[in-house]
Amino acid sequence: MRGRFITFEGGEGTGKSTHSTLLADRLKSLGTRVVLTREPGGSPGAEVIRHVLLSGVAKPLGIEAEAVLFAAARGDHVRNTIEPALAQGVWVVCDRFLDSTRVYQGSLGHLDPLFIRALERVTIGDLKPDLTFVLDVPAEIGLARASKRRGERVADRFEAESRAFHEALREAYREIVAAEPGRCIAIDATEPKAAVAERIWKTVTERFDSTRVSSLPAGAAS
Numbered sequence: 001m002r003g004r005f006i007t008f009e010g011g012e013g014t015g016k017s018t019h020s021t022l023l024a025d026r027l028k029s030l031g032t033r034v035v036l037t038r039e040p041g042g043s044p045g046a047e048v049i050r051h052v053l054l055s056g057v058a059k060p061l062g063i064e065a066e067a068v069l070f071a072a073a074r075g076d077h078v079r080n081t082i083e084p085a086l087a088q089g090v091w092v093v094c095d096r097f098l099d100s101t102r103v104y105q106g107s108l109g110h111l112d113p114l115f116i117r118a119l120e121r122v123t124i125g126d127l128k129p130d131l132t133f134v135l136d137v138p139a140e141i142g143l144a145r146a147s148k149r150r151g152e153r154v155a156d157r158f159e160a161e162s163r164a165f166h167e168a169l170r171e172a173y174r175e176i177v178a179a180e181p182g183r184c185i186a187i188d189a190t191e192p193k194a195a196v197a198e199r200i201w202k203t204v205t206e207r208f209d210s211t212r213v214s215s216l217p218a219g220a221a222s
């Protein structure tokens with residue numbers, strides 16, 4: 001049986017890394033085989049492109065070029081990490097995926113939706129997440145969390161955007177949830193981590209049937 005594909009989305013500091021890791025660990029503790037991955041990145045080729053994108057050196061090339069680079073990274077990630085895992089019955093938990101491009105390059109970058117859809121066709125084809133958690137916190141809370149975590153490190157290309165940019169991000173994610181309520185679940189991530197993790201777990205067990213989640217074949221979880 002094909003694995004399940006779960007993605008985490010949301011703005012800066014909303015808790016995507018935290019909760020994708022917690023979910024993957026909980027699934028593994030039940031014997032489920034899981035790949036925990038992220039975008040941009042998640043495969044050797046895509047990790048190289050990640051560095052180019054987050055360092056900001058691609059910004060002067062323009063928003064279309066950045067979108068093409070995100071797409072190139074995604075194509076490599078899908079071919080080399082995500083699809084092989086799903087085909088072997090391994091679950092994939094991914095920190096950011098196609099909705100990030102729709103929001104950052106589409107809604108916020110004002111790229112033509114047809115261009116975004118064309119990139120999706122060539123990078124992911126028919127592949128869609130089975131479930132997407134959109135973590136929602138006010139921009140000021142997310143930015144404060146991210147800044148605390150960052151410490152003295154310099155803000156990356158996207159962290160350095162304005163408060164208004166991050167508020168617009170939140171709104172764009174809300175529109176995605178409204179447009180695809182079957183796939184996307186909004187989670188109030190202002191609550192303490194444990195409460196957020198419990199809501200996510202409850203959704204996963206309800207969506208995929210708790211008896212099957214816990215009885216998936218045990219194996220070398222990666």
Ligand code: Z5A
Nearest residue numbers: 013014015016017018039040100101104145149158192193
């Ligand atoms: N991007 C794009 O433009 N187009 C695309 O197609 C893709 C990406 C795929 C990737 O940056 C950037 O690329 C991203 C969009 C763009 N830029 N931005 N902004 P990244 O991977 O380096 O960073 P990120 O994706 O934004 O995630 P993040 O900054 O690492 O945040 P996070 O993963 O959502 O948060 P976290 O690390 O789990 O938590 C942040 C801190 O808050 C941490 O100290 C936690 O312990 C704490 N935390 C988490 N949850 C809670 C709760 N509930 N209470 C209190 N504290 C909490």
